[in-house]
Amino acid sequence: xxxxxxxxxxxxxxxxxxxxxxxxxxxxxxxxxxxxxxxxxxxxxxxxxxxxxxxxxxxxxxxxxxxxxxxxxxxxxxxxxxxxxxxxxxxxxxxxxxxxxxxxxxxxxxxxxxxxxxxxxxxxxxxxxxxxxxxxxxxxxxxxxxxxxxxxxxxxxxxxxxxxxxxxxxxxxxxxxxxxxxxxxxxxxxxxxxxxxxxxxxxxxxxxxxx
Amino acid sequence: xxxxxxxxxxxxxxxxxxxxxxxxxxxxxxxxxxxxxxxxxxxxxxxxxxxxxxxxxxxxxxxxxxxxxxxxxxxxxxxxxxxxxxxxxxxxxxxxxxxxxxxxxxxxxxxxxxxxxxxxxxxxxxxxxxxxxxxxxxxxxxxxxxxxxxxxxxxxxxxxxxxxxxxxxxxxxxxxxxxxxxxxxxxxxxxxxxxxxxxxxxxxxxxxxxxxxxxxxxxxxxxxxxxxxxxxxxxxxxxxxxxxxxxxxxxxxxxxxxxxxxxxxxxxxxxxxxxxxxxxxxxxxxxxxxxxxxxxxxxxxxxxxxxxxxxxxxxxxxxxxxxxxxxxxxxxxxxxxxxxxxxxxxxxxxxxxxxxxxxxxxxxxxxxxxxxxxxxxxxxxxxxxxxxxxxxxxxxxxxxxxxxxxxxxxxxxxxxxxxxxxxxxxxxxxxxxxxxxxxxxxxxxxxxxxxxxxxxxxxxxxxxxxxxxxxxxxxxxxxxxxx
Amino acid sequence: xxxxxxxxxxxxxxxxxxxxxxxxxxxxxxxxxxxxxxxxxxxxxxxxxxxxxxxxxxxxxxxxxxxxxxxxxxxxxxxxxxxxxxxxxxxxxxxxxxxxxxxxxxxxxxxxxxxxxxxxxxxxxxxxxxxxxxxxxxxxxxxxxxxxxxxxxxxxxxxxxxxxxxxxxxxxxxxxxxxxxxxxxxxxxxxxxxxxxxxxxxxxxxxxxxxxxxxxxxxxxxxxxxxxxxxxxxxxxxxxxxxxxxxxxxxxxxxxxxxxxxxxxxxxxxxxxxxxxxxxxxxxxxxxxxxxxxxxxxxxxxxx
Numbered sequence: 001x002x003x004x005x006x007x008x009x010x011x012x013x014x015x016x017x018x019x020x021x022x023x024x025x026x027x028x029x030x031x032x033x034x035x036x037x038x039x040x041x042x043x044x045x046x047x048x049x050x051x052x053x054x055x056x057x058x059x060x061x062x063x064x065x066x067x068x069x070x071x072x073x074x075x076x077x078x079x080x081x082x083x084x085x086x087x088x089x090x091x092x093x094x095x096x097x098x099x100x101x102x103x104x105x106x107x108x109x110x111x112x113x114x115x116x117x118x119x120x121x122x123x124x125x126x127x128x129x130x131x132x133x134x135x136x137x138x139x140x141x142x143x144x145x146x147x148x149x150x151x152x153x154x155x156x157x158x159x160x161x162x163x164x165x166x167x168x169x170x171x172x173x174x175x176x177x178x179x180x181x182x183x184x185x186x187x188x189x190x191x192x193x194x195x196x197x198x199x200x201x202x203x204x205x206x207x208x209x210x211x
Numbered sequence: 212x213x214x215x216x217x218x219x220x221x222x223x224x225x226x227x228x229x230x231x232x233x234x235x236x237x238x239x240x241x242x243x244x245x246x247x248x249x250x251x252x253x254x255x256x257x258x259x260x261x262x263x264x265x266x267x268x269x270x271x272x273x274x275x276x277x278x279x280x281x282x283x284x285x286x287x288x289x290x291x292x293x294x295x296x297x298x299x300x301x302x303x304x305x306x307x308x309x310x311x312x313x314x315x316x317x318x319x320x321x322x323x324x325x326x327x328x329x330x331x332x333x334x335x336x337x338x339x340x341x342x343x344x345x346x347x348x349x350x351x352x353x354x355x356x357x358x359x360x361x362x363x364x365x366x367x368x369x370x371x372x373x374x375x376x377x378x379x380x381x382x383x384x385x386x387x388x389x390x391x392x393x394x395x396x397x398x399x400x401x402x403x404x405x406x407x408x409x410x411x412x413x414x415x416x417x418x419x420x421x422x423x424x425x426x427x428x429x430x431x432x433x434x435x436x437x438x439x440x441x442x443x444x445x446x447x448x449x450x451x452x453x454x455x456x457x458x459x460x461x462x463x464x465x466x467x468x469x470x471x472x473x474x475x476x477x478x479x480x481x482x483x484x485x486x487x488x489x490x491x492x493x494x495x496x497x498x499x500x501x502x503x504x505x506x507x508x509x510x511x512x513x514x515x516x517x518x519x520x521x522x523x524x525x526x527x528x529x530x531x532x533x534x535x536x537x538x539x540x541x542x543x544x545x546x547x548x549x550x551x552x553x554x555x556x557x558x559x560x561x562x563x564x565x566x567x568x569x570x571x572x573x574x575x576x577x578x579x580x581x582x583x584x585x586x587x588x589x590x591x592x593x594x595x596x597x598x599x600x601x602x603x604x605x606x607x608x609x610x611x612x613x614x615x616x617x618x619x620x621x622x623x624x625x626x627x628x629x630x631x632x633x634x635x636x637x638x639x640x641x642x643x644x645x646x647x648x649x650x651x652x653x654x655x656x657x658x659x660x661x662x663x664x665x666x667x668x669x670x671x672x673x674x675x676x677x678x679x680x681x682x683x684x685x686x687x688x689x690x691x692x693x694x
Numbered sequence: 695x696x697x698x699x700x701x702x703x704x705x706x707x708x709x710x711x712x713x714x715x716x717x718x719x720x721x722x723x724x725x726x727x728x729x730x731x732x733x734x735x736x737x738x739x740x741x742x743x744x745x746x747x748x749x750x751x752x753x754x755x756x757x758x759x760x761x762x763x764x765x766x767x768x769x770x771x772x773x774x775x776x777x778x779x780x781x782x783x784x785x786x787x788x789x790x791x792x793x794x795x796x797x798x799x800x801x802x803x804x805x806x807x808x809x810x811x812x813x814x815x816x817x818x819x820x821x822x823x824x825x826x827x828x829x830x831x832x833x834x835x836x837x838x839x840x841x842x843x844x845x846x847x848x849x850x851x852x853x854x855x856x857x858x859x860x861x862x863x864x865x866x867x868x869x870x871x872x873x874x875x876x877x878x879x880x881x882x883x884x885x886x887x888x889x890x891x892x893x894x895x896x897x898x899x900x901x902x903x904x905x906x907x908x909x910x911x912x913x914x915x916x917x918x919x920x921x922x923x924x925x926x927x928x929x930x931x932x933x934x935x936x937x938x939x940x941x942x943x944x945x946x947x948x949x950x951x952x953x954x955x956x957x958x959x960x961x962x963x964x965x966x967x968x969x970x971x972x973x974x975x976x977x978x979x980x981x982x983x984x985x986x987x988x989x990x991x992x993x994x995x996x997x998x
Binding site: 198 | 331333340356360361364370374377410412440444
């Protein structure tokens with residue numbers, strides 16, 4: 001069942017490669033949060049203790065509710081963001097790049113699974129999420145999209161942690177979640193300030209500090 | 212246990228407390244008190260007068276003590292001098308920034324201390340990310356366009372870098388799969404003691420990711436723009452904090468992994484990576500030193516250069532390792548003094564451009580002299596300590612028969628010296644006809660602290676006191692042992 | 695064997711009914727009464743009575759193209775499993791024959807369109823050829839991954855050896871059917887790839903290629919297009935057959951039900967969406983193909 005969720009995760013990534021609307025990016029992020037929640041809940045069906053439920057619920061709360069609400073309210077409504085037009089990078093090539101990346105990651109994960117003990121599908125899904133999050137940061141121009149790309153990358157890292165089944169203490173995961181939330185908070189404030197100062201909300205204005 | 216609370220809890224408490232009131236002077240005095248207490252406790256730990264607490268989460272070995280001493284020292288001097296820079300800064304619309312300055316600095320001290328003393332890699336990562344979050348509002352102190360851009364770049368680049376480092380930490384956990392300490396795989400002491408059983412593929416991958424990720428925070432090439440921009444656009448206390456102490460904390464993560472790797476056969480590989488990273492940083496610093504037009508940026512690139520030298524030292528090993536550790540200490544002392552003087556210049560000339568600074572030695576007597584002396588120290592002129600640490604680095608290179616590399620590094624250092632001195636001497640001696648303002652310089656506390664710091668620098672170069680020597684030899688023994 | 699022939703004839707006869715239902719539902723959804731359910735039959739009968747006229751610049755291609763298209767699709771229909779009945783033609787490797795029968799029909803349609811010499815048809819032919827390039831991989835990746843997993847290459851075998859005890863397969867198949875749905879929309883030129891209602895130059899892909907045909911040719915082309923959409927709908931419905939059930943009658947009624955659900959889906963999409971920009975259609979198709987690629991990646995490694 002876990003494999004199914006990981007495949008759905010990869011599908012959301014492909015959708016990220018296709019769409020051009022910023023709201024769609026946000027919706028994909030919410031979907032990924034919900035998928036992560038389900039992935040975390042699955043092994044807990046036998047042991048129902050309040051303690052182990054804290055982390056999944058927190059993840060759902062932060063990733064699927066708090067951060068999207070924050071981004072929607074603070075950024076979309078305050079700025080005059082054109083929600084549909086997104087960037088002028090070739091969309092088709094981006095999707096092609098994403099597909100090639102996924103192929104590479106899956107093949108190499110499979111080769112790795114022969115020599116070391118990892119499950120290939122969750123590892124590959126997580127790693128391709130990280131790389132596609134990185135692509136979003138590299139190839140897009142709007143700052144909000146950079147932030148969402150960063151969040152997708154963090155989702156991928158979290159998925160990697162879950163798939164490796166490491167005994168990362170819940171406290172650390174929780175605090176890192178909080179860290180990310182505060183980081184996004186700061187980034188959101190910075191984006192607002194950048195939009196009002198530079199009068200444009202993509203990275204074309206951020207090139208004064210160079211030699 | 213109460214040492215722990217004092218060391219970490221006091222900055223946290225004062226940082227949180229400062230959110231409740233607004234009086235700058237009171238905050239300043241309380242911050243000095245916190246910084247002083249921190250310094251005293253750290254020194255007592257350092258000299259071995261008090262025994263460190265034992266706890267699975269925290270690790271107080273010699274590496275920690277050394278870095279804590281560096282952090283504490285820099286923080287104390289920075290806080291002691293900060294009042295002048297914050298109160299009378301060149302731009303006036305920064306009331307809000309003033310209010311949060313001391314809050315954020317104390318929270319920064321808390322986060323940084325936590326990162327240094329933590330034994331758990333996850334806790335280390337969380338604390339490191341928190342230092343980024345504490346420092347980012349400080350970079351935005353002047354609230355203008357450039358500092359906004361600097362803050363964004365720093366926040367974003369470092370967060371992405373730290374995300375990569377987290378992937379590396381996860382790979383480290385993966386390398387411990389199948390061993391008996393699988394459940395405790397993130398404790399550094401556990402990893403070090405069980406290093407021979409770790410899976411080499413994942414260990415290698417983990418090292419690469421952690422090194423690349425943390426290099427964004429250390430401020431070495433190729434991800435140096437975050438740190439360089441941040442340092443050149445923030446007030447001098449913040450710049451001193453970032454370049455002198457924050458780079459060290461991030462470096463400690465790399466060093467811990469190196470410590471783990473030194474028990475395996477991957478040490479060669481890691482050392483090669485470190486040497487490559489260091490040399491590229493030197494080359495980058497060289498290229499940009501000739502193009503820089505902002506003196507704070509020049510000092511920032513000098514930081515990049517020195518961090519590169521430290522990395523090369525760790526890569527070579529042996530006596531170069533000792534040199535690298537000393538270099539870290541000396542660099543922190545030097546940069547602090549350098550940035551204080553740069554802040555003075557900024558305050559008086561109201562500009563950061565090198566082209567606008569003229570006749571420094573005549574106009575601002577004390578600042579000019581101390582600026583000159585700091586510059587001489589930074590380019591490793593004896594008797595300042597940086598000369599001796601770089602000498603140790605070159606000795607290490609010779610001992611390893613790396614003559615080509617040594618020549619290359621010497622040439623790079625030479626040209627960095629040329630580039631930097633061009634700018635500095637222009638600032639010091641250039642005269643101009645259209646000087647419209649008069650300067651009057653008094654001997655201030657910042658000059659006194661710079662003098663003290665430079666004297667310590669010179670003194671440590673010539674004579675290393677007993678506690679320091681003991682700690683350094685302990686640290687060396689962490690990395691060098693028979694495999 | 696006899697049941698298969700009967701089912702096949704029923705299949706052929708109900709092709710126009712499918713489109714009739716689609717049009718009726720579409721009109722209902724937009725508040726009109728709409729044409730009668732059997733309007734396509736009346737249209738076809740009307741076309742049979744008309745005279746077939748050829749352009750003076752047309753060659754033999756224009757005469758044989760409609761017939762070839764019609765006959766290839768007839769054969770393609772024979773390969774397709776309907777419900778649980780064994781199709782008339784079934785051998786190893788017939789999935790490739792299926793794809794290339796469609797390719798043959800498309801090829802001759804394009805040739806026939808260009809043969810007339812009008813620029814309108816040429817434009818439609820160019821667009822058709824471009825989108826076909828992107829649509830082929832969808833079919834091959836999806837059906838190829840299925841063939842890879844189950845180890846057989848006959849369409850009937852593939853769809854009847856799936857057993858749904860593994861929930862992963864369930865998700866895989868529903869996801870693969872999305873790809874095939876996209877394929878259906880593209881090949882039969884429905885929204886959002888092409889607008890079957892407007893005859894404006896901006897939006898035409900398929901209707902423009904048959905602008906100059908009349909009479910028997912137009913009858914053949916129209917019927918071929920009705921057959922095409924029914925074939926694709928049946929193909930999509932095969933992904934949802936409850937494979938554990940072996941009763942033929944139950945299978946057939948489930949087939950009818952799934953077809954109806956597909957009609958509703960199609961109508962809903964046609965009404966709700968506008969047409970995509972022409973330059974973003976390749977990307978849309980690449981998305982569908984990448985779902986197929988993802989399935990291959992996952993399940994080829996999963997099943998080792």
